[in-house]
Amino acid sequence: MTNLTPWVLLLPLLGFILQGLFGKFMPRRAILTIAWGASGLAFVFAAISFFSMLHTAPAARLNDAVLYTWASSGTVANHVLSGNVPLNISFGLLLDPLSATMLLVITGVGFLIHIYSAGYMEDDPSFWRFFAYLNFFIFAMVLLVSADNFLFLLVGWGLVGLASFLLIGFWYTKRSAVDAARKALVINIIGDLGMMLAIFLIFQHYGTLNYLTNGSINGVFDLVTKGGVATGVTTAICLLLFVACAAKSAQLPLYMWLPDAMEGPTPVSALIHAATMVTAGVYLVARANPLFQVSPDALIVVAIIGGVTALFAATIALTQLDIKRVLAYSTISQLGYMFMAEGAHNYSAGVFHLTTHAYFKALLFLGAGAIIHSLGGEQDMRNMGGLSKRLKITMVTFVIASLAISGIIPFAGFWSKDDIIGSLLTQAVNGGGALFYVLWIMALITAGLTAFYMFRLVFGIFAGDYRGQGPLAHGHGSDEVTDEEHEGGHGGLYAIYEAPAVMTIPLIILAVLSTIGGLIGSYAIFGQPHWNIFASWLSPVFTNPAWTNLPVQDLSLSFGLTLTSGLLSFGLACLGILVAWRMYGKGFVYKESKNPIYQLLIHKYYIDEICIALIINPIKWVGRTASALLEGNLLDGGSRGIAWVSRGSSDGLRRLQTGYMRNYALAILFGVVLLIIYFAVMRG
Amino acid sequence: MHHAIPISWYLIVSAILFTLGTIGVLVRRNPLTIFMSIELMLNAVNLSFITFSSYLNSVDGQMFVFIVLTVAAAEVVVGLAIIVSIFRTRRNINVDEMNVLRG
Numbered sequence: 001m002t003n004l005t006p007w008v009l010l011l012p013l014l015g016f017i018l019q020g021l022f023g024k025f026m027p028r029r030a031i032l033t034i035a036w037g038a039s040g041l042a043f044v045f046a047a048i049s050f051f052s053m054l055h056t057a058p059a060a061r062l063n064d065a066v067l068y069t070w071a072s073s074g075t076v077a078n079h080v081l082s083g084n085v086p087l088n089i090s091f092g093l094l095l096d097p098l099s100a101t102m103l104l105v106i107t108g109v110g111f112l113i114h115i116y117s118a119g120y121m122e123d124d125p126s127f128w129r130f131f132a133y134l135n136f137f138i139f140a141m142v143l144l145v146s147a148d149n150f151l152f153l154l155v156g157w158g159l160v161g162l163a164s165f166l167l168i169g170f171w172y173t174k175r176s177a178v179d180a181a182r183k184a185l186v187i188n189i190i191g192d193l194g195m196m197l198a199i200f201l202i203f204q205h206y207g208t209l210n211y212l213t214n215g216s217i218n219g220v221f222d223l224v225t226k227g228g229v230a231t232g233v234t235t236a237i238c239l240l241l242f243v244a245c246a247a248k249s250a251q252l253p254l255y256m257w258l259p260d261a262m263e264g265p266t267p268v269s270a271l272i273h274a275a276t277m278v279t280a281g282v283y284l285v286a287r288a289n290p291l292f293q294v295s296p297d298a299l300i301v302v303a304i305i306g307g308v309t310a311l312f313a314a315t316i317a318l319t320q321l322d323i324k325r326v327l328a329y330s331t332i333s334q335l336g337y338m339f340m341a342e343g344a345h346n347y348s349a350g351v352f353h354l355t356t357h358a359y360f361k362a363l364l365f366l367g368a369g370a371i372i373h374s375l376g377g378e379q380d381m382r383n384m385g386g387l388s389k390r391l392k393i394t395m396v397t398f399v400i401a402s403l404a405i406s407g408i409i410p411f412a413g414f415w416s417k418d419d420i421i422g423s424l425l426t427q428a429v430n431g432g433g434a435l436f437y438v439l440w441i442m443a444l445i446t447a448g449l450t451a452f453y454m455f456r457l458v459f460g461i462f463a464g465d466y467r468g469q470g471p472l473a474h475g476h477g478s479d480e481v482t483d484e485e486h487e488g489g490h491g492g493l494y495a496i497y498e499a500p501a502v503m504t505i506p507l508i509i510l511a512v513l514s515t516i517g518g519l520i521g522s523y524a525i526f527g528q529p530h531w532n533i534f535a536s537w538l539s540p541v542f543t544n545p546a547w548t549n550l551p552v553q554d555l556s557l558s559f560g561l562t563l564t565s566g567l568l569s570f571g572l573a574c575l576g577i578l579v580a581w582r583m584y585g586k587g588f589v590y591k592e593s594k595n596p597i598y599q600l601l602i603h604k605y606y607i608d609e610i611c612i613a614l615i616i617n618p619i620k621w622v623g624r625t626a627s628a629l630l631e632g633n634l635l636d637g638g639s640r641g642i643a644w645v646s647r648g649s650s651d652g653l654r655r656l657q658t659g660y661m662r663n664y665a666l667a668i669l670f671g672v673v674l675l676i677i678y679f680a681v682m683r684g
Numbered sequence: 685m686h687h688a689i690p691i692s693w694y695l696i697v698s699a700i701l702f703t704l705g706t707i708g709v710l711v712r713r714n715p716l717t718i719f720m721s722i723e724l725m726l727n728a729v730n731l732s733f734i735t736f737s738s739y740l741n742s743v744d745g746q747m748f749v750f751i752v753l754t755v756a757a758a759e760v761v762v763g764l765a766i767i768v769s770i771f772r773t774r775r776n777i778n779v780d781e782m783n784v785l786r787g
Contacts, residue, residue: 657785657786658783658786659782659783659784659785659786660779660780660782660783661718661779661782662709662710662711662779662780665709665710666710669706669710
């Protein structure tokens, strides 16, 4: 098996360095050659690794390429579990079915977004900076998914957070973008802290940081089932890891940064905040599955948080008017689905939904970007409508993505979402009890809501009459002006043009993937996990012959129940679309509503206001009080006193320096006389 | 060795010369006069050296006198050069008006 992961990792890094250093002086063509080349070749290398893995026996689909030893303690760690083995932390790149899948998604969707960005960012003065950041993001994400130990996972984790900070705040002259970037960074750091604490605990109790045993280095996952570590400790590790996952994947209560992250350029929203970065948490839970398997309590927390988040975010998405915000909340909701699946022990369903979601959510965001681009920066649904007449390719692809996310047969989203909902019912039937029935019902409701808000969006953008004023002058940060003349009234619609081919081609590719991409896991509907190609492809990651005693969950469900569950979710999705069509089919009409529930939803449950009142304002108050009290007199007293003393004494001393020669001469004489008297008295 | 004149007389002359030189340095305004006063002080010290050399029957004092003479000559060279340079820039060499280094 060929492991080309080092190249997948290094090429985007090289692209980032080249553009970061010299991008300012390069013509656009050169920038695009480097950026597209780096991400495209990374995709090719990932694909080669993937196909060579396909030709390997399932048991041998594991390659840990250790590039160098980062730290070697030399001393012997006499540890209960690890035995007498020196601590080695190596920089290794792990290629197994899970990381191969992730690499394909990251580099594949990433490459398409690189292409699309060339059109979207065409007029931006910081063209080179954008592509440098994009390549840096790909590098960080590849490091995150292919690291073979927790330490380098943390490195990738942190760098991904940095990349998102840079890209959200890309238009750094825009106040709201800078605020959003800061918010994302702060919340991501909370997650990083959780992961760091988890790593400390892992090191303390398992004596190693590697995932899997490799040569003389022990693997955590191989030690998990040996016993000797209290379940409580493992649960604590899992929960701390999940804090990191919740921050990165925008789960309650750390989701607030993601809707604000829409301040960044739209390709960034597509790349980071929909398709790849936010899936890091889902990846981590799947990666650390042996730890989660031995602590069922942690998994239940994962499932509950996922379920509540899915429903919570879906209700907020019902009322939002900014098209990117609707998509942002739908991302949070879909991520909740993935965590629900993992909480129900069906890790492969989580990763499957991650993959299909990457296709259709990237497509939705890129489609929204194409619409925003055509309208010159307009994001408010109230000023859209009737665009189906002008943006044909965008409309068709956008509708396909909406069908996929709503879970309509046979689009990609149906198969993965059905897999998740089915596995919740499986848990409920197989002894999970009332909790999983509740989660199952929540998932079904969310499926209906998803279909409703997605088609509210579709009808709002494309159906009815055009309500806007024609393309705006570009409003996003740069001071460019559109070519089209600003026409008033109805004529504005005819000033709107489809995005260029460099933007529509990625849309078409993603639309194809959103249509057929789910078929690979389609047999899950028959309740036979081993018929699910995707699940059996990933199964070596979740079952390892070395992991004896690891609790294995029965994921099979009777055919009748699976079919019921699948048809229920499909039916609810159809119902949601039908309701949306009844309400908005003739065009979106915005009505100010005083209904308290509506007000609660449109203000996003007032979470931001509550956060400001309960967390931000007290912190600000502490800061202001401290600066008034402490800095004024207490802490600064000493340094100010020293300054006062030295200024006063030098004021006095400088009067001695008169500049007149005779004064110095007299002083010398005086000194000599004093010396003479001194010696005369002392010797005398 | 027989001394017709007691050593104290030499030392008194030396002290008087030194005092005169010191007063000259302190009260005169013309740097050339000040230089001459400094020479007077140095030579007063030289006289003491010679006296003690003769009194103690040792050549060390005479050695010192030569060193003092050499240093005094060098010092005058440097000092005169400075005075010439000051005169060229300020057209005035009154020491009471040279106080640009005041603190």
